[in-house]
Amino acid sequence: MIRQIRKSLVWYIFVTPTFVLFGLFVVYPTLETFRLSFFREVATRQEFVGALHYLRLLTNQIFLAALINTAVLGAAFLTLIIPLSLILASLLNNLRVWPNLFKIIYFLPQITSTVAVALIFSYAFQPNWGLINGALHALGVETLPLWLADPRPGLTGSRAAVTLLAVWVGLGYYMLLFISGLQAIPAELYDAAVVDGAGPLQTWWYITLPSLRPTFIFLILTGTIDAMSRFSDLWMLGGPGGTPARSLQTIVMFIYQAAFENNDFNLASAAAVAFFVIVLALTLINFRAFLQQEFAGR
């Protein structure tokens, strides 16, 4: 018995540092967020208030707007980037000259920090002399969009601008993962299709797309989580309030503002819990879609 424990001891020593750090910096703060969301600060004491902060959130127009904003920006981002990066990956996968050079170039915006990229684009989207409107002007476009200065929903407003920015940044990463996915498809599948007389479009539709299913689900899953927790670039462009007119405010920016500008840590914690629940639900839905299909055929 004692020998058994002594033999295990070394393994416990190996896992201890990680679990102590986890306890202090992951588990404790997470539980504390849940606790804070049910309390209220009265003088220096914390007083239990039940679901009060959650009710406050449900009637808080700013929170609801931030929630919808986050969802809209995320959905627009994914609908643009998934087809674009898939097309790009298919092209690069068939390219015999300099495929690596292009991979390096497309991944470049991802390697530079979101903040630096957002800084460049805050000038590139400048309506009068910015890179983008300047190019449109040179091409003869008469009515130039206002981009970041226009909070209205639409294809030329602030939300469109930050979606273009996000697609520009993320394209290389999505493309790389699609290339990995494409390269993992066994060549025999394509040979069999050719033998059966399938054309390129049929092969793409019946072989390539279904084989990429895991890649799609992984990218949609991580893409949704990233979109839900979007903060740095929008904070850089519009401050924690998501200027102009809160059109760029996301949930995390709302949490930041509630906690560190209004000093309402309890409301911010409730918003953080809501954020967590939404992320978890989206993860589970994605996983379910994944597992359902994987086990349906067996």
Added chain:
Amino acid sequence: MDTVSTAQPQPAARASTPHGFLASYRAAQRARQIGIVVIVAVGALAMIIPFEWMLATSLSRSANTAMPRIPRLWPADPSLFNYRVAITNLPLWRFYLNSLVVTTTTTLGYLFFSSLTGYAFAKGRFPGKTLLFITLLTTLMIPFEIRMIPLYLFMRTLHLNDTMAALILPFLTGGFGTFLMRQYMTTIPDELVDAARVDGASEFTIYTRVVLPLCGPALAALAVLSALWRWNDVLWPLLVISNRNLYTVTFGLAIAGRSQGIFTGVALANAALAILPIIVLYLFLQRFIIRGIMLTGLKG
């Protein structure tokens, strides 16, 4: 080429087709390749031009007062003026030093603790292993944003706000790193580890001498990820750092960029000074970085 060889079925098949067909097939292939290169190159230009525009504008003396209506990719009046202003305004060397200290310390810690715990999960046998591993997997589902407020309050209680420690301590290990190391180490044959045990090596010696040297690709991928996460982070420094001497490059750039909006040339010179060293490093390490991204599926 005329003899049918089984080792080279494709050229043999091609050689047996009529000559004209082969030529037109090759021409079609070449046209297709050229088409792909053109499309992909246009996209690549769209990736590079914003950086080029940043450089051109930051090198232009007049960019602070008057910008050309049509964007220029080469400055009309080249000058290092904006860079001189940027360097005098911001203690960029200090920011770089801070970023280096934070990134190297967290990354070394992340690699060490993740791989040590990963080794215990991959090759160890001890009561409670499964339970602990499931706990670890559960923490993977916890995003940083849900724990940042109590983490900030915790740091405040410990009087660690506005210290380097606040930027380092919470990121010394991670669920993803431990999980990845464990997965990678299970592919190392047990015989190798057992042989070392028979030779009387301690588990720590086996970890450092036998297992770690075989984990190169996983360690490299994790190092890239951890370094990118720490280098590019703004949210956490925004919460715990207010002393300008402790700013990281990314955070300092963010604060400067948000405050001096009107001086286009200077702001873009700041951006260039923050980006260019990273781009140079990326060009040297691109093989590891791209391989790491493809191995883990995660970006920075």
